[in-house]
Amino acid sequence: MLRGIEGYGASNLIHTNRLLSLSEDLPVVVVIVDTHDRIRAFLPQLEDLVTEGLVILDDCEVIRYVGRAPDPAADRLAGHERKSR
Numbered sequence: 882m883l884r885g886i887e888g889y890g891a892s893n894l895i896h897t898n899r900l901l902s903l904s905e906d907l908p909v910v911v912v913i914v915d916t917h918d919r920i921r922a923f924l925p926q927l928e929d930l931v932t933e934g935l936v937i938l939d940d941c942e943v944i945r946y947v948g949r950a951p952d953p954a955a956d957r958l959a960g961h962e963r964k965s966r
Contacts, residue, residue, distance in 0.1 A: 883910040
């Protein structure tokens with residue numbers, strides 16, 4: 882999720898975070914990266930979630946992805962949570 886500092890919305894007004902305006906309607910960008918099928922399955926839920934704004938779908942090519950080293954303590958906790966459900 883990225884919060885913009887200025888945007889030009891559908892209302893034809895500039896929205897900015899300049900000190901004097903203190904806008905409450907600054908642009909926000911939410912990026913979701915997942916498989917084609919999972920994104921398509923999620924699209925109907927956006928009808929309820931997005932009440933104003935623009936939704937786009939774009940292909941993405943991952944060039945490099947480096948994750949963190951596994952945390953054994955987190956793995957044990959996740960296993961415990963699955964068993965207790």
